[in-house]
Amino acid sequence: MGLSLLAPLALGLAVLGVLPVLAHLARQTPKDRKAFGAMLLLERVVKRLRRRRRVKDPWLLLMRLLALAALFLAVSGPVLSYHDGTPEFGGSGRVVLVLDRSASMTMSDRGSTLFSRARADAVAVVGSLPEGTLLGAVVFDSEALRLTSALTTDAASIGARLADVAPTGGTSNLQAALHEARGLLGGEPGEVLLFSDEAGPRIVLDAHTEIERLVELGSAVLPRTVRPEVVRNVAVVSAHYGSGIEGGTVTLRLANFSDEPTEVACEVTLPDGATVPVFVDLPPAGEAEERITVPPEALGGVGRVSCDDPAMSIDDDRYFHLPRVGASRVLVVDGDPGDTPLRSEVYFFERALSPWGAMQSGFRPDVATPGGVLDVDTEEYRVIVLANVGDPRPLGPRLTEFVRSGGSLVIAAGDNVTADRYNAAFSSVLPSPLRRSRALADRAEQGVPLGLPDVQADIFKPFQRSGRAGFSRVRSHRVMTLEPYAESEDVRTLLQYEGDIPALVERRLGSGRVVVWTSTLDLGWTNLPLQAVYMPMVQRLVTVLGGDTSGGAARLDGLVGERIAVPLPDLAAEPDVLGPEGDVVRSRVEASQLLFQPKTAGAYQVVLPGSPPLAWVAVNSDPDESDVRPYHTVEEAESALNPELFRVEYELGTVLLGLSGLLFFGQALLMTRRRRTDEA
Amino acid sequence: MSWDPAVLARIRHLHLRARVLTDSLLMGEHRSRRVGQAVEFADYQEYQPGADLRFLDWKVLARSDRLVIKRFETETELPCTVVVDLSADLATGQTGRGGYPDLDASKAGYALTLAATLLFYLHRHGEPVGLEIVAGEGCAFPSLPPRTGKNHLQQCFVALASVRPAGRADLAAALVRVGSRTRRRSWVGLITDGMEEPSEWLPALSAFSRRRADVRLFHLFDREEWTLGFKDASVFYSPEGGQELAVDPVGAREAFAEVVDEYVTEVRSGVVRWGGRYVPVGTDRAMEDAIRRAILDGMAEGSWA
Numbered sequence: 001m002g003l004s005l006l007a008p009l010a011l012g013l014a015v016l017g018v019l020p021v022l023a024h025l026a027r028q029t030p031k032d033r034k035a036f037g038a039m040l041l042l043e044r045v046v047k048r049l050r051r052r053r054r055v056k057d058p059w060l061l062l063m064r065l066l067a068l069a070a071l072f073l074a075v076s077g078p079v080l081s082y083h084d085g086t087p088e089f090g091g092s093g094r095v096v097l098v099l100d101r102s103a104s105m106t107m108s109d110r111g112s113t114l115f116s117r118a119r120a121d122a123v124a125v126v127g128s129l130p131e132g133t134l135l136g137a138v139v140f141d142s143e144a145l146r147l148t149s150a151l152t153t154d155a156a157s158i159g160a161r162l163a164d165v166a167p168t169g170g171t172s173n174l175q176a177a178l179h180e181a182r183g184l185l186g187g188e189p190g191e192v193l194l195f196s197d198e199a200g201p202r203i204v205l206d207a208h209t210e211i212e213r214l215v216e217l218g219s220a221v222l223p224r225t226v227r228p229e230v231v232r233n234v235a236v237v238s239a240h241y242g243s244g245i246e247g248g249t250v251t252l253r254l255a256n257f258s259d260e261p262t263e264v265a266c267e268v269t270l271p272d273g274a275t276v277p278v279f280v281d282l283p284p285a286g287e288a289e290e291r292i293t294v295p296p297e298a299l300g301g302v303g304r305v306s307c308d309d310p311a312m313s314i315d316d317d318r319y320f321h322l323p324r325v326g327a328s329r330v331l332v333v334d335g336d337p338g339d340t341p342l343r344s345e346v347y348f349f350e351r352a353l354s355p356w357g358a359m360q361s362g363f364r365p366d367v368a369t370p371g372g373v374l375d376v377d378t379e380e381y382r383v384i385v386l387a388n389v390g391d392p393r394p395l396g397p398r399l400t401e402f403v404r405s406g407g408s409l410v411i412a413a414g415d416n417v418t419a420d421r422y423n424a425a426f427s428s429v430l431p432s433p434l435r436r437s438r439a440l441a442d443r444a445e446q447g448v449p450l451g452l453p454d455v456q457a458d459i460f461k462p463f464q465r466s467g468r469a470g471f472s473r474v475r476s477h478r479v480m481t482l483e484p485y486a487e488s489e490d491v492r493t494l495l496q497y498e499g500d501i502p503a504l505v506e507r508r509l510g511s512g513r514v515v516v517w518t519s520t521l522d523l524g525w526t527n528l529p530l531q532a533v534y535m536p537m538v539q540r541l542v543t544v545l546g547g548d549t550s551g552g553a554a555r556l557d558g559l560v561g562e563r564i565a566v567p568l569p570d571l572a573a574e575p576d577v578l579g580p581e582g583d584v585v586r587s588r589v590e591a592s593q594l595l596f597q598p599k600t601a602g603a604y605q606v607v608l609p610g611s612p613p614l615a616w617v618a619v620n621s622d623p624d625e626s627d628v629r630p631y632h633t634v635e636e637a638e639s640a641l642n643p644e645l646f647r648v649e650y651e652l653g654t655v656l657l658g659l660s661g662l663l664f665f666g667q668a669l670l671m672t673r674r675r676r677t678d679e680a
Numbered sequence: 681m682s683w684d685p686a687v688l689a690r691i692r693h694l695h696l697r698a699r700v701l702t703d704s705l706l707m708g709e710h711r712s713r714r715v716g717q718a719v720e721f722a723d724y725q726e727y728q729p730g731a732d733l734r735f736l737d738w739k740v741l742a743r744s745d746r747l748v749i750k751r752f753e754t755e756t757e758l759p760c761t762v763v764v765d766l767s768a769d770l771a772t773g774q775t776g777r778g779g780y781p782d783l784d785a786s787k788a789g790y791a792l793t794l795a796a797t798l799l800f801y802l803h804r805h806g807e808p809v810g811l812e813i814v815a816g817e818g819c820a821f822p823s824l825p826p827r828t829g830k831n832h833l834q835q836c837f838v839a840l841a842s843v844r845p846a847g848r849a850d851l852a853a854a855l856v857r858v859g860s861r862t863r864r865r866s867w868v869g870l871i872t873d874g875m876e877e878p879s880e881w882l883p884a885l886s887a888f889s890r891r892r893a894d895v896r897l898f899h900l901f902d903r904e905e906w907t908l909g910f911k912d913a914s915v916f917y918s919p920e921g922g923q924e925l926a927v928d929p930v931g932a933r934e935a936f937a938e939v940v941d942e943y944v945t946e947v948r949s950g951v952v953r954w955g956g957r958y959v960p961v962g963t964d965r966a967m968e969d970a971i972r973r974a975i976l977d978g979m980a981e982g983s984w985a
Contacts, residue, residue: 033915039918
């Protein structure tokens with residue numbers, strides 16, 4: 001607020017203002033001195049009179065001074081100018097309405113959301129503008145969208161389109177919105193009415209350049225800000241997994257954007273559906289961190305942290321990546337136990353999986369006899385290995401169901417394996433029916449070596465850097481042959497001996513797999529257990545087969561409304577993006593990247609039908625949107641550029657003249673009353 | 681010892697005034713050597729001619745045909761002390777010229793005359809009288825304990841005639857000091873203008889009440905001062921020093937009257953509370969009235985106006 005004078009010289013008359021002061025002070029000091037014997041009483045009287053005059057006289061003086069001051073000010077033509085946040089609009093005849101539909105606008109306040117209030121205001125403004133006004137509309141979150149391609153006089157259409165706009169969970173990109181508004185104005189001056197909460201630390205700062213351009217253009221950005229009555233919001237601003245004791249910890253950070261301390265009930269949901277409740281105490285306008293311990297075993301995937309906050313629900317969930325945690329449980333069915341452990345069919349396999357125990361290696365192999373499998377709950381296992389099992393027919397239906405429900409079955413050959421029995425037991429799931437046992441070389445000879453594997457395959461990825469050559473040292477002198485089969489998406493030969501003899505063949509059935517190792521797991525037909533590649537290959541085989549649902553999938557993070565690019569391997573088919581609800585999200589492939597723009601927060605996965613996800617994407621709302629506190633305002637930014645826009649001027653001359661007259665009258669009344677009192 | 685002629689003249693003047701006033705007080709009164717009333721029987725005494733027949737025990741006469749007089753406790757000697765405040769403030773009043781106070785006009789003159797009259801009157805009743813002068817200057821013997829005899833009375837008169845108002849009374853300390861010297865069950869006449877904070881000096885009256893002394897406070901005032909009966913605005917000051925105040929008497933008169941009333945009420949209630957009797961004495965009133973009210977009529981309280 002400021003005061004300027006049209007005739008400042010008139011203030012020179014203010015010198016006259018000293019007159020009442022002098023008159024007030026001109027009380028004659030008595031010359032006569034008198035000895036007085038009752039000074040005690042006189043002092044009391046003087047104190048009493050001073051108390052009374054202290055009230056009476058200063059008021060008189062004040063009234064006289066104020067009366068004169070008001071008179072002089074009135075003569076000097078004062079103009080009061082003050083800052084008003086609501087300038088008139090519509091005068092330019094070119095108006096663009098910009099409506100914020102970002103996440104922060106979903107905040108609940110007095111029974112409605114900020115967005116619904118802003119939208120209603122925008123629709124009302126459209127209806128109130130003079131007929132013939134050229135109108136445009138832009139809505140924005142992380143991107144700005146024109147509701148009309150150009151300015152139009154069709155107010156009804158604009159109002160209807162605005163009324164149909166819904167809020168999103170996106171980030172506020174005011175800069176883009178103002179850019180679009182400037183585009184709609186087409187380089188001509190106009191007015192941009194902004195319906196937004198202007199909340200968050202960056203929204204206005206980032207848009208400063210666009211505001212500047214609009215002002216240079218002769219346009220004005222007129223904010224019609226919607227603010228909650230009480231600013232409060234609690235949000236989960238981050239969540240991430242870190243390894244540690246047991247299954248590691250998920251660290252979640254919550255922020256309280258109000259001035260009151262609060263306690264929030266949260267729930268951490270792991271990818272396997274397990275939930276961990278936690279209460280978090282939040283200080284006023286501060287953050288708090290909480291850690292929850294992940295169970296020793298947990299499925300990999302995308303987890304979720306949810307907190308209970310009535311103010312704004314869109315940021316109450318935060319998605320985070322969780323790798324597979326804990327040991328993979330593997331059931332090894334020993335078809336040839338032998339009389340000593342060393343002679344056991346699975347001796348090498350078991351030790352290759354768990355050389356130092358399950359806790360250290362991440363695998364927990366349980367060994368069972370073929371007969372014992374019937375008593376085992378196969379749902380507890382992700383991988384079942386049949387090692388040289390003679391007659392699998394009793395297990396056939398159960399293991400077939402196991403595979404169809406997502407489990408993986410590894411069949412290793414051996415002297416006990418009979419093709420007919422296996423074909424009978426697993427006819428519907430085998431990559432190809434087994435044919436017969438075939439000698440490749442004499443036992444005294446070295447045997448047929450393995451060919452080098454394709455290191456792009458999941459199982460052989462660990463050998464990308466080194467060790468691949470080790471496969472050539474693996475030799476077998478006998479294998480189980482398969483009926484001829486055609487390579488396809490579902491049936492693949494992962495490894496073969498020289499001479500194109502299949503060594504490792506895989507068949508995919510949904511998320512379940514059947515892998516046939518055509519040789520033995522022990523030294524019966526091959527020297528593989530003694531080779532350096534044995535342990536990493538076996539571990540990797542079980543890892544990939546063993547239910548790490550993310551497998552080798554990429555893990556990415558993204559924000560609602562922002563474009564997410566997923567790098568793709570060379571694929572024959574274009575993968576789909578599945579949203580949190582399992583629906584297919586629109587996407588496109590561009591330069592070996594899959595691009596999509598999520599509209600809501602959640603766990604997105606990039607999948608090829610019938611295969612594990614290629615990528616997991618945890619999509620969350622922008623934490624800046626959760627900060628609903630006002631920081632910088634458009635009004636401030638624009639006032640700095642165009643101070644006159646928000647300034648209102650008011651001439652005070654007449655008011656002050658009237659006030660002066662009143663004060664003079666009042667002081668005269670007061671003086672008369674006092675004189676009467678004195679006379680009495 | 682050389683005497684100031686002015687003092688000698690004042691002694692005679694005082695003596696004369698005291699005697700005249702006493703005579704007027706005693707006019708028509710049966711002369712008795714005792715002050716006070718009989719309250720408690722003590723013993724019998726053989727009747728002597730001239731004794732008051734009111735105290736003749738008629739029952740003893742009827743039974744044994746003997747003339748005996750009943751004696752009472754109070755008929756013993758009553759030590760009387762007159763305490764005079766002669767602080768500088770008492771030089772004010774209608775005259776405030778300094779030097780020896782005008783016995784006719786100033787508050788100090790009135791106080792001295794009243795003291796002399798009380799002493800003479802009490803002496804005439806055969807009581808031992810004493811004098812305590814508080815503040816003032818020029819007096820060689822400001823403290824004279826109660827005694828009988830003309831010479832002692834004369835000494836009191838000399839002290840009264842030679843003192844000039846000066847200094848501050850410091851009533852609280854002075855009353856405690858005098859009270860500590862006062863005999864038990866004595867009579868004390870305190871003549872003062874009381875122009876010190878009452879809440880400070882009134883409690884000092886307890887020094888007398890503890891000795892069961894009969895205190896009469898002659899509260900001296902000048903009517904013109906207490907009614908602020910001046911016309912022109914003046915700078916008022918106290919001869920005792922302190923703050924000077926420029927006051928328009930016309931404007932302040934109403935408030936001053938309220939203050940005087942509150943002050944008198946405060947002093948009166950204080951005196952009564954500490955067992956004394958309050959006698960307001962305006963210098964414009966006849967002194968006999970004050971003495972009669974204080975001693976003969978036994979009236980203590982009364983309006984100063």
